[in-house]
Amino acid sequence: MNDSTDNTLSIRATVMQTPTTDQLEVRHDVVVEVFGGLIASITPADDFHGQVDVVLADDQVLVPGLIDLHIHAPQWPQLGTGLDMPLEEWLFAYTFPLEASFADEDFAQTVWDSMVPTLLANGTTTAVYYGSTHNPATTALAATCAEHGQRAFVGRVAMDHPEGTPEWYRDDSAADAVAASAASIDAIRALGSPLVEPIVTPRFIPACTDELLTGLGQLAHDTDTLVQTHCSESDWEHQYVIDRCGMSDTEALDSFGLLRPSTVLAHSVHLSDDDMAMIARNRAGIAHCPLSNAYFGNAVFPARRALAAGVAVGLGTDIAGGPSPSLFANAAHAINASRQLDDGVDINLAAADRGMAGSRIDAITAFWMATKGGADVLDRPIGLLEVGRRFDALAVTIQSFGDGTPPGAAATDSDERIFEKIVRLTTAADIDAVWVDGRRLAPVPQK
Numbered sequence: 001m002n003d004s005t006d007n008t009l010s011i012r013a014t015v016m017q018t019p020t021t022d023q024l025e026v027r028h029d030v031v032v033e034v035f036g037g038l039i040a041s042i043t044p045a046d047d048f049h050g051q052v053d054v055v056l057a058d059d060q061v062l063v064p065g066l067i068d069l070h071i072h073a074p075q076w077p078q079l080g081t082g083l084d085m086p087l088e089e090w091l092f093a094y095t096f097p098l099e100a101s102f103a104d105e106d107f108a109q110t111v112w113d114s115m116v117p118t119l120l121a122n123g124t125t126t127a128v129y130y131g132s133t134h135n136p137a138t139t140a141l142a143a144t145c146a147e148h149g150q151r152a153f154v155g156r157v158a159m160d161h162p163e164g165t166p167e168w169y170r171d172d173s174a175a176d177a178v179a180a181s182a183a184s185i186d187a188i189r190a191l192g193s194p195l196v197e198p199i200v201t202p203r204f205i206p207a208c209t210d211e212l213l214t215g216l217g218q219l220a221h222d223t224d225t226l227v228q229t230h231c232s233e234s235d236w237e238h239q240y241v242i243d244r245c246g247m248s249d250t251e252a253l254d255s256f257g258l259l260r261p262s263t264v265l266a267h268s269v270h271l272s273d274d275d276m277a278m279i280a281r282n283r284a285g286i287a288h289c290p291l292s293n294a295y296f297g298n299a300v301f302p303a304r305r306a307l308a309a310g311v312a313v314g315l316g317t318d319i320a321g322g323p324s325p326s327l328f329a330n331a332a333h334a335i336n337a338s339r340q341l342d343d344g345v346d347i348n349l350a351a352a353d354r355g356m357a358g359s360r361i362d363a364i365t366a367f368w369m370a371t372k373g374g375a376d377v378l379d380r381p382i383g384l385l386e387v388g389r390r391f392d393a394l395a396v397t398i399q400s401f402g403d404g405t406p407p408g409a410a411a412t413d414s415d416e417r418i419f420e421k422i423v424r425l426t427t428a429a430d431i432d433a434v435w436v437d438g439r440r441l442a443p444v445p446q447k
């Protein structure tokens with residue numbers, strides 16, 4: 001493969017992708033032409049007569065880049081650890097002390113230089129990040145994404161509630177938090193990167209006063225900026241909002257002006273039908289974080305039910321509430337979790353009473369959430385390799401398992417089986433190339 005240094009190229013490959021929640025599209029041996037980062041044409045190779053810059057091998061497939069809708073960037077150093085207590089205790093014991101240390105800009109930069117290339121190496125071409133309450137570290141995160149060529153939404157976390165936050169890690173007042181959030185939006189936009197956008201980030205309702213939530217809703221409106229927050233994540237968080245606000249988390253966020261088009265609602269495990277209808281109506285969306293939910297959600301997110309309600313659903317790792325940096329691992333676990341929701345888990349109940357029938361999702365739906373679903377939540381032209389969208393893509397080696405067949409086992413596997421293997425088994429080691437906006441990146445993980 002040739003390296004492309006600008007964002008115009010042509011690439012010959014077999015494309016696998018999921019245009020809808022239940023459709024696997026396979027286009028054998030096509031040439032994808034990219035001009036200025038934009039997909040200009042996709043032509044059967046036999047009918048293409050121009051120059052081809054990159055040719056994938058027979059055991060490689062081109063797939064859309066992955067979209068991670070929920071990452072806590074300053075929690076990167078604790079990835080894979082500390083998942084032994086409920087959310088409300090985990091925050092104070094492990095997470096707030098770590099996040100507070102991002103006042104140190106050198107430390108922050110060291111973490112960003114480890115995290116961003118590692119996520120790219122895992123196939124995450126678009127990342128939606130929580131920063132910390134520190135503006136310099138948050139701006140540096142946005143600059144690091146721009147430097148490495150990752151598409152990103154970067155949010156300066158706002159949190160001022162005297163009971164929901166420790167006094168050593170909180171904004172001094174609602175007014176201060178709104179002003180710092182506005183300054184962060186300006187600083188990220190001043191970087192001038194077409195790949196990186198700011199995002200208004202109230203941590204979640206328990207960490208924010210009503211005054212702050214109202215101020216951030218107004219700020220998002222005034223500056224035309226997306227919003228991210230958590231919604232109905234766990235039993236505790238869900239009930240806390242009902243007790244304090246007298247309504248559901250979804251309704252409360254709407255009342256504060258935060259349930260806007262493309263607002264990213266992390267988790268949203270404990271939603272009523274009315275909540276789902278409101279999210280769909282407002283054209284907000286959900287970041288389904290299946291690995292994190294196993295530790296903190298107290299239940300399984302009903303992905304099939306949300307999709308049937310017309311809600312846009314993407315996937316999130318929820319680093320470090322989820323212990324993996326890989327959206328492939330999260331897609332695989334989304335399938336697992338849906339199967340357990342479908343069957344139920346309590347052997348003391350009769351099989352017929354144990355689960356929620358109709359909850360299963362398959363590899364196609366899971367990959368759709370990791371790509372097109374995330375793009376739908378964000379309302380950006382990514383997540384699918386089709387004319388008119390940006391070229392964010394991965395070259396993935398197909399798995400074989402030492403059964404004597406060549407790598408890829410293409411001679412014996414159907415397209416559907418190859419695709420299932422990609423979704424369930426791909427690790428960073430199987431991702432041979434990453435392009436964002438038509439540029440090939442060199443996402444070598446930094447230790």
Ligand SMILES: [Zn+2]
Pocket residue numbers: 070072230266318321
């Ligand atoms: Zn989170």
